[in-house]
Structures are given as structure tokens and as C-alpha cells.
Amino acid sequence: MKTKKTLALLRQYESRNVTFVEPDGSWPIVWERAKGVHVWDAEGKKYLDLTAAFGVAAAGHANPNVVKAGQRQMAKLLHAMGDVHPHELKAKLARELSKITFERWSKASGKTIFCNSGFEAVEAALKSSLLATGKRGVIAFSGAYHGLGYGALNATHRDHFRTSFSTQLREFCSFASFPGSAKDLDEVASAIRGYFRRHKIGAILVEPIQARGGINLPPSGFLPLLRKICDENRALLILDEIYTGFGRTGKWFACEHTRTVPDLICLGKALSGGFPISACVGRAEVMDAAWPPSSGEAIHTSTFLGHPVGCAMALAQIDEVRKRGLVGQSAARGRFLLDEIRTQISTSKFRIEVRGIGLMAGLELKNLDGSPATTASLKIIKTMLHHGFILLPEGEHANVISFTPPLTISESDLRMTTRELNRVLNSL
Ligand SMILES: Cc1ncc(COP(=O)(O)O)c(C=O)c1O
Structure with a gap:
């Protein structure tokens, strides 16, 4: 057998x-x-x-148009050079991600850092927020799952994943309760405001709906509240839409249910329908404030960054989600x-x-x-x-x-x- x-x-x-x-x-x-x-x-x-x-x-598994796009790309250019010699589809996908996020939500455009796994997109967002604000602290939530790399693990809440590695974690996150109903919001707000008073907080990182935490839906006032607190404190709102993105919750992105516009959004999973590619998309102004022009050696990159096959499949996948x-x-x-x-x-x-x-x-x-x-x-x-x-x-x-x-x-x-x-x- x-x-x-x-x-x-x-x-x-x-x-x-x-x-x-x-x-x-x-x-x-x-x-x-x-x-x-x-x-x-x-x-x-x-x-x-x-x-x-x-x-x-x-x-759908093995969506024929997504598979075809991947196969065509494999035959033509299987691998390019991440941050050095780019290929056309990386540019096109970055433009597409801007169009379906910040350009739909506001007059701003978005700029992307491509990554491979979901947790890397979270880490790219954490780096972006540190660079843009100069503040190391991050607020995350009970029950949060942002992936298991050593950066993202700091923001993943569950002991099961953290305990064995806690001695190597940097512990830059403070955790507030993820609210279950509107009556929890005052308490959550005061805990978050307390963290802002006590620590140098550069960002709030949150899943609009917790997936791995148990399909937890917060009250509708939650994201707007976080947006407001971030604005009051010159901090960035990072939405982890790795699970909730691309139509999963009945909107392109879950933040659209409450018209909350983040500063940075993390995407992965359904982005390509099956190729390991993820993205951190930020409002262009934030990304430009964060990242200095490259002098030839990028300060954040990886071998497979913006992989041609992943980009080809992601463009086809977005097209399928839209057309169907x-x-x-x-x-x-x-x-x-x-x-x-x-x-x-x-x-x-x-x-x-x-x-x-x-x-x-x-x-x-x-x-x-x-x-x-x-x-x-x-x-x-x-x-x-x-x-x-x-x-x-x-x-x-x-x-x-x-x-x-x-x-x-x-x-x-x-x-x-x-x-x-x-x-x-x-x-x-
Ligand atoms: C909301 C969220 N963020 C991040 C991740 C991590 O993604 P990956 O497993 O691709 O690193 C996951 C994975 O389930 C997730 O659900």
C-alpha cells in the first residue's frame, strides 16, 4: 500500500x-x-x-488557468534574481497588489516586498514598521497566529508554539485580549493605551478575523478602534490577512467589512493558489519612509524573492477570483x-x-x-x-x-x- x-x-x-x-x-x-x-x-x-x-x-485545487500560467512560466523562466536582476511579472504583480488594496481603498498606492511564506510577510511588515517609526514595540493579541519564524513567533500568542523557543525570542510584543463582543472594547482599548504609555510602540499587528485561533470574529468596532489608536499614537496598523485575504470572508480583504484601511497588509496562502509566495504591501508613503534607496546591497531580501512562477500564478489566481x-x-x-x-x-x-x-x-x-x-x-x-x-x-x-x-x-x-x-x- x-x-x-x-x-x-x-x-x-x-x-x-x-x-x-x-x-x-x-x-x-x-x-x-x-x-x-x-x-x-x-x-x-x-x-x-x-x-x-x-x-x-x-x-479550486489545480485551477486550470493558474496551472497553465505556472507551466508557461516554468518553461520560459524558472528563476530570476530576487533583488538583483528582476523579471517583468514581479513588477506586474506588485502593481496588481497595489490596485486591489490601497488603490481601491484610498487615493494612495501600495508598494510591495515579496516573500515566500506567510510568516516572512509578517516579518517584512515588522521590519517596515520599525524602520518607518523607529519604535521597536508591537502590540498583538491573545490567540494570534502570525507564523513561526523567530520574528513572527514573537507575535504568535500560543504557548504551544513559543515555550520551547522562548529563550531565543526577542519579546518585543505586548499582548492585549482579542475581543469577542462590543462590551469588551473599552477594556481592550484601555489595555492598549496603557501599553502605548509604558512602551515605545511602533505598530499594532492583528488578524481581522483569527483563523488558527479558532475562527474568532471581533465586534465591528474593533478594527476602527485600532485604526484610531494608531493614528493618535503615530503607530502603524498592520493587518495580517494571510488567511482572510482574496475573498475568503466575502470581501476581497476582511478589513473592508468595516472600511478600515491599514498601513501595511500581509498576504499569502490564496495569493497564488499553491505556490509558496507571500507579500507585505504597504502604503507607498510608509514604505518610502521605511526603506532607504538601495545602494546595491538590499538590507532585506531572499534567494527566491518574487519568484517568477509564483508571480505568474498569483496574477492568474487574482484574475480567476475576479472573473469568476x-x-x-x-x-x-x-x-x-x-x-x-x-x-x-x-x-x-x-x-x-x-x-x-x-x-x-x-x-x-x-x-x-x-x-x-x-x-x-x-x-x-x-x-x-x-x-x-x-x-x-x-x-x-x-x-x-x-x-x-x-x-x-x-x-x-x-x-x-x-x-x-x-x-x-x-x-x-
Ligand atoms: C493569519 C496567519 N498569518 C500567518 C500565517 C503563517 O503563514 P505560513 O504558514 O505560510 O508561514 C498563517 C498560517 O496559517 C496565518 O493563518
Whole structure:
């Protein structure tokens, strides 16, 4: 069996603590191919993907136009020279990112630093804010996930990721509570203002909706409040839209729900639909204040910066999101999904809380005494997998079943998922 062989090889040759393998063979599956909303495993079994593989496959897995753009680019120019000899598509993608962000939100334009992983885009934003403001302190939030590189890890809140490495962290972040409702806002504001009084804070870094933290939606006044506090304190607002960008929440970017314009925005995941490319886009004025003209040796770069294949795929992916109306579709399908979860799923054994916006939804499972129902949630996800549905748990206690499917998913696939989920939940 291919699956067994692959997992045995990983056990032997991949570092421990990367791929989690259940000894009884119930997790994981080995992916062989994917198309649209479906994934096939190494044994030929077909699955419906409710994760879009961490939100990446927004326009569907292996979207034909995105794949074609990548293939054409591979044949023509596979690699260029990051910050030295550029290629045309890097310039075109930087222009496109400006157009879909700052030029849509304001009269300003945007300037981009390209990176590879999401966490690097966060780190490019942190560097930009330090250079622009001269202030080292950053405010981030409880439950935040900004990636695991040594810069971004300072702003990622969960102990699980930080504890083993804490002696090498620089600890430039102060954490405020991520608000759950409007009544929390006064307290959050006063904690943040306290940090501004006590420390030299250059930026507030926040996810407009926390994804890995458990699909946490803040009250609508939250981002405007952060914008106001940043303006009062000459600090920058950095939005991490690595998960929420490109239509995931039913707007191009989640900040548009409250018309909040950031100074810097971090993008990744769905940007290319599958090639590791990310971007930190800043208001041009901020980026120009931050970064001095290059004297020939850039002070921030990397070998694969602005990779030609990633740029070609990202341009095609943005085109697909636009032409197929996936942003509006995400909003509509998201409403349908929430409605389905609320009407189809019920249980007397657990307490359920449902939340979401666009195609980013979470079903939090608690025991009747209010404690996180982690074991049940993991069991449900595993059983769903064996029934042909790929889902992931989110949140500190892994008790939030999250739904971030490709934006191309149909209502009937969503309905099939919620019905099956209800059956599995009630069979525990
Ligand atoms: C909001 C957010 N920021 C940053 C990251 C880190 O991205 P990457 O894993 O590509 O480094 C993630 C990954 O899940 C994320 O959800």
C-alpha cells in the first residue's frame, strides 16, 4: 500500500514533530492529486476538501488557468534574481497588489516586498514598521497566529508554539485580549493605551478575523478602534490577512467589512493558489519612509524573492477570483453554510457555538459543563475523514471544527457536509 510506504519513509527520514501519524493508521491520508474541491488519496479514494488546504486553494485545487500560467512560466523562466536582476511579472504583480488594496481603498498606492511564506510577510511588515517609526514595540493579541519564524513567533500568542523557543525570542510584543463582543472594547482599548504609555510602540499587528485561533470574529468596532489608536499614537496598523485575504470572508480583504484601511497588509496562502509566495504591501508613503534607496546591497531580501512562477500564478489566481466572481460567491455560500450548520446540526450531548463570515466558519464544541470538547472534536474530524470529508480543528483546544473550503464549492457539497457532520456528531 502506497500510504503505508510513504508514512514509513516519513517516519524514517523526516524529522519528528512534523507529520503526525496515528499508530492505528487512522491519520493522516497521503494526498495523491487534487482538482477543484476534491482530493484523491494514494489509494484512489476521493474526498471533499473543506479546508482548501489551509485556505490556499481559493479558486479550486489545480485551477486550470493558474496551472497553465505556472507551466508557461516554468518553461520560459524558472528563476530570476530576487533583488538583483528582476523579471517583468514581479513588477506586474506588485502593481496588481497595489490596485486591489490601497488603490481601491484610498487615493494612495501600495508598494510591495515579496516573500515566500506567510510568516516572512509578517516579518517584512515588522521590519517596515520599525524602520518607518523607529519604535521597536508591537502590540498583538491573545490567540494570534502570525507564523513561526523567530520574528513572527514573537507575535504568535500560543504557548504551544513559543515555550520551547522562548529563550531565543526577542519579546518585543505586548499582548492585549482579542475581543469577542462590543462590551469588551473599552477594556481592550484601555489595555492598549496603557501599553502605548509604558512602551515605545511602533505598530499594532492583528488578524481581522483569527483563523488558527479558532475562527474568532471581533465586534465591528474593533478594527476602527485600532485604526484610531494608531493614528493618535503615530503607530502603524498592520493587518495580517494571510488567511482572510482574496475573498475568503466575502470581501476581497476582511478589513473592508468595516472600511478600515491599514498601513501595511500581509498576504499569502490564496495569493497564488499553491505556490509558496507571500507579500507585505504597504502604503507607498510608509514604505518610502521605511526603506532607504538601495545602494546595491538590499538590507532585506531572499534567494527566491518574487519568484517568477509564483508571480505568474498569483496574477492568474487574482484574475480567476475576479472573473469568476468568487468574492461575492464566498459571501453568499458563507451565508448558506452558516444557515445549514444552524439548521442541520443539533445535539443534546454538547454545547455548540457557530460563527463565521464568508467561507470562513467555525463550529465550537463544548461539553455540557462548558469545557472544550477536544476529544470529541478530534474524533469527529477523523471519522469525517474516513467518510470522505477533509476538515481541520482550530483553536487552542482544537475544539473548533473549521470550514474554509475552496470558494468554488457548491451549495449541495456544503449541505452534504453538514448532514454528514450531524450524523457523525450524533453517533459518538
Ligand atoms: C493569519 C496567519 N498569518 C500567518 C500565517 C503563517 O503563514 P505560513 O504558514 O505560510 O508561514 C498563517 C498560517 O496559517 C496565518 O493563518
